[in-house]
Amino acid sequence: MSFDNAYEAITESNDERHWAFGTGFDDPLSGVDRTIPSGVDRADLTAYCLMLGDDALILSQRLAEWCSRAPELEEDVALANIALDLLGQARMLLTRAGEVEGAGRDEDALAYLRDEPEFRNVRLVELDCGPGPGGDFATTIARLLVFSSWRLALLDRLGTSRDPVLAAVAAKGVKELAYHRDHAAQWTLRLAGGTDYSRDRMITGLRTVWPLVEELFTPHDIELRLAAAGVAVDPATLRSEVDGVLDEVLSAADLDRPDVPGMAPVAGRAGRDGVHTEAMGFLLAELQHLARSLPGATW
Amino acid sequence: MTRSSWPLYEVFVRSKRGLNHVHVGSLHAPDPEMALRNARDLYTRRNEGVSIWVVPAAAITASSPDEKDPFFAPSGDKVYRHPTFYAIPEDVPHL
Numbered sequence: 001m002s003f004d005n006a007y008e009a010i011t012e013s014n015d016e017r018h019w020a021f022g023t024g025f026d027d028p029l030s031g032v033d034r035t036i037p038s039g040v041d042r043a044d045l046t047a048y049c050l051m052l053g054d055d056a057l058i059l060s061q062r063l064a065e066w067c068s069r070a071p072e073l074e075e076d077v078a079l080a081n082i083a084l085d086l087l088g089q090a091r092m093l094l095t096r097a098g099e100v101e102g103a104g105r106d107e108d109a110l111a112y113l114r115d116e117p118e119f120r121n122v123r124l125v126e127l128d129c130g131p132g133p134g135g136d137f138a139t140t141i142a143r144l145l146v147f148s149s150w151r152l153a154l155l156d157r158l159g160t161s162r163d164p165v166l167a168a169v170a171a172k173g174v175k176e177l178a179y180h181r182d183h184a185a186q187w188t189l190r191l192a193g194g195t196d197y198s199r200d201r202m203i204t205g206l207r208t209v210w211p212l213v214e215e216l217f218t219p220h221d222i223e224l225r226l227a228a229a230g231v232a233v234d235p236a237t238l239r240s241e242v243d244g245v246l247d248e249v250l251s252a253a254d255l256d257r258p259d260v261p262g263m264a265p266v267a268g269r270a271g272r273d274g275v276h277t278e279a280m281g282f283l284l285a286e287l288q289h290l291a292r293s294l295p296g297a298t299w
Numbered sequence: 300m301t302r303s304s305w306p307l308y309e310v311f312v313r314s315k316r317g318l319n320h321v322h323v324g325s326l327h328a329p330d331p332e333m334a335l336r337n338a339r340d341l342y343t344r345r346n347e348g349v350s351i352w353v354v355p356a357a358a359i360t361a362s363s364p365d366e367k368d369p370f371f372a373p374s375g376d377k378v379y380r381h382p383t384f385y386a387i388p389e390d391v392p393h394l
Contacts, residue, residue, distance in 0.1 A: 072305065074326050074337040081340050183336065190329060 028172050029092060029165065036100055037162040040229055044222050045163065046101040047120060048232050050110070051220070051272055052154075052166075053093030054121035057111060058280075059147060060086040061287050062125065066140070069131040078183060082144070085176040089169060096165045112291035116281055117274035123263065124212040126271075128279040129205075138191050138198070138205035145184035146209055149245045150216045152177035153238040162230040185249045192253035206250075207258045214262035217242075220272040307356040308334040310341075312348035318393065320352050331355070 036045065063083035070076035094107040105113075124147060129139040155177060158170035191202040217239045219227075226232030250257055269275040291297070305327040311320035323342050328334035334353040343351065362370055374380070 072327060074328060074341060077344075078337065078340045081344065186333060186336065190333070 028088075029168050032168045033164040034096075034099065035164075037164075037229075037231060040163070040226070040231055042100055042102065044226055045231065046097050047222050048226050049093045049097035049100060049166070050118075051120040051223070053090045053097060053110075054119050055125055055147075055151070056086040056093065057090035058119070058121045058283065059125040059143075060084070060090060061283060062127075062129065063140070063144075066131050071137055075137075079140075082180050082183065085173075085180065089173050089176070092165075092169045096169070108291065112288045116276055116284055119276065119280070119284070120272050120274060121276075122212070122215050123271040123277050123280075124209065124216065126276055126280045126283055127209065127212060128283075129208070136201060136205065138201040139208050140205075141184050141187040141191065142202065142205035143209045144180060145188055145249065146213055146216070146246065148177050148180035148184055149249075150235075150238060150242050152181055153241045153245075154233050154235065157233045157238070161232070166231065181245075188249055188255075189253050192255050202253075203255065203258075206255065207260055210258040210260050211263040215265075215270050215272075218265075218270070223272075305329050308338075308353045309356050309359060310334075310338045311352040311354070312338075312342055313350040314348050316349060320350065323347070325356060328353075 036042065060083045063079050063086070066076065066079045067083075068076065070079055090111070091107050094110040098105040098107065098110055124143060127139075127143060129135040129143055130137070152174065155170040155173045159167055159174065161167045161170065188202065191198045191205075193199070217235050219234050219236050223232050223234060227234040247257070263277075266275050306329075307325055308328055308331070309325050310323050312323045313320045326334065326337050326341055328337050331353060335351060338351045338353055342348070
């Protein structure tokens with residue numbers, strides 16, 4: 001075997017020795033106990049898995065929109081990689097939601113056949129940051145910085161959940177989110193410290209996403225009940241850690257925390273209750289239309 | 300808004316501990332730190348490596364194809380420089 005050329009080494013034989021970590025991709029949840037923890041309401045646990053799964057699914061869709069349209073080829077791949085990490089988390093969480101619900105819905109049914117009011121993602125992830133009209137790269141980075149800082153803190157605590165599946169998904173996700181946060185922080189520093197123009201765009205991006213930050217730390221009744229049962233994380237407890245991370249990045253970038261009012265819930269209800277912004281319908285139309293137009297289609 | 304392109308970086312990946320870094324390709328990045336991250340995303344997404352080096356392409360001085368003969372041909376007939384008289388053990392894969 002020759003190691004003069006990495007691609008020769010890849011194609012030369014079926015020998016797996018040249019892959020640093022091999023090619024055997026195991027199910028990340030293999031061997032994980034899938035029983036539902038005692039004393040936990042099934043409907044609550046189903047809804048909670050949908051909350052965390054929908055956050056990942058919808059942001060994955062938003063990031064995938066950049067595919068082939070990012071400012072540079074390298075960034076195109078980076079955003080798609082992050083989208084794929086989140087899609088992987090969404091699949092495990094939606095599968096768990098369907099399993100706990102016990103009504104025979106699998107990950108595909110939950111992703112493609114639910115209507116907007118049944119989606120429980122926070123509104124931050126559905127915000128249209130582009131690449132189409134009205135969106136831009138800096139806003140995408142601002143959203144990713146906030147979201148990944150928040151989700152990393154959340155998954156870090158969820159690792160000790162009494163639900164073994166949630167704990168396993170969280171343990172896997174922490175490594176992924178740490179990279180997403182790093183990517184967003186690196187770009188925040190560069191856009192803020194680049195030209196006057198890039199700095200203005202970064203400031204505008206932060207102001208665009210900031211009204212949706214408050215919702216991230218507003219606990220839903222289901223989250224509070226499950227947190228009391230040792231299964232979920234009360235998002236209000238994440239505030240000081242996430243604030244600390246964001247303050248560190250913003251101060252390194254010499255940026256101020258935007259002073260903008262939060263987007264109010266609608267009659268006390270927001271994303272976690274299935275009440276979304278107008279961007280959500282368009283997003284779901286694109287996400288779901290193929291599966292709904294050709295029911296049961298396979299690749 | 301004028302667009303200027305990012306500088307080119309050459310990427311070297313070590314596929315395993317104990318082996319050397321091998322050139323796998325190049326990419327554009329605004330600075331070395333981002334080049335390292337872009338390399339992670341472009342060249343190690345299928346378990347290709349445990350270590351990455353990035354080098355500004357401008358920092359590499361390369362031999363020219365025009366000088367191929369004077370550079371390399373003279374070593375072509377010096378058989379005594381090759382260890383062809385030793386038996387190489389089969390279980391030493393990367394000698």
